[in-house]
Amino acid sequence: FLAEDTRHVIREAAKKSCCICYEMGATITCCEMSCHRTFHLPCAADGECVTQYFGAYRSFCWEHRPQQALQPHPSQDNTCSICLDSVEDKISYKTMGCPACQDARFHRPCIQRLALHAGTAFRCPRCLNQQPFMMEMLTMGIRLSKRPPSWQSDQEDRPSDQRHSRCDAPTCLCPRGREHLEADGPWQLWLCSSCAAEGTHQQCPSLGNSKYTWECNTC
Numbered sequence: 001f002l003a004e005d006t007r008h009v010i011r012e013a014a015k016k017s018c019c020i021c022y023e024m025g026a027t028i029t030c031c032e033m034s035c036h037r038t039f040h041l042p043c044a045a046d047g048e049c050v051t052q053y054f055g056a057y058r059s060f061c062w063e064h065r066p067q068q069a070l071q072p073h074p075s076q077d078n079t080c081s082i083c084l085d086s087v088e089d090k091i092s093y094k095t096m097g098c099p100a101c102q103d104a105r106f107h108r109p110c111i112q113r114l115a116l117h118a119g120t121a122f123r124c125p126r127c128l129n130q131q132p133f134m135m136e137m138l139t140m141g142i143r144l145s146k147r148p149p150s151w152q153s154d155q156e157d158r159p160s161d162q163r164h165s166r167c168d169a170p171t172c173l174c175p176r177g178r179e180h181l182e183a184d185g186p187w188q189l190w191l192c193s194s195c196a197a198e199g200t201h202q203q204c205p206s207l208g209n210s211k212y213t214w215e216c217n218t219c
Contacts, residue, residue, distance in 0.1 A: 021043050
């Protein structure tokens with residue numbers, strides 16, 4: 001019976017066109033009861049649709065997807081808390097925010113990449129809130145990993161005396177050079193929060209004493 005049900009689903013999907021690329025074989029239907037839009041999973045991002053990777057794995061078209069209810073913050077400088085490039089001045093599919101601090105903003109691809117790298121340590125890159133932040137990201141279609149952080153694995157596999165120990169910033173500002181490191185202050189070394197294979201002095205990215213994490217250009 002299961003095989004017959006599967007064949008029936010495949011036959012029905014073959015009759016449905018994707019509302020994004022207009023090709024046939026769309027197997028995903030918007031979970032809104034009154035909506036009949038269908039789409040391919042690879043097309044979802046292009047159509048700004050959301051698929052939730054937990055629970056019932058529900059999917060929504062661009063019209064019925066969940067929306068974040070965040071208030072504008074007066075200190076918001078419209079930069080991504082992860083890549084530090086500019087973001088939109090409002091919350092949207094492409095620009096997301098933290099429900100806890102209401103201040104952090106990030107590009108959807110940036111927070112998705114961080115979620116996969118951070119694994120079980122995934123949290124807001126600004127306020128470090130974890131549980132409400134994680135649930136909000138899941139609801140908004142961010143896929144999480146249940147593995148340990150990728151940088152933790154990298155550091156465990158690497159002998160302690162081989163830990164990366166130089167500044168890789170395009171322009172190193174330290175008067176004593178890239179190899180000079182201090183335990184605290186502007187010449188403390190920050191390792192890339194994703195790969196731990198590159199580092200920068202705290203002062204060199206011109207972030208001052210902020211609590212941002214840092215990612216190298218490769219990540």
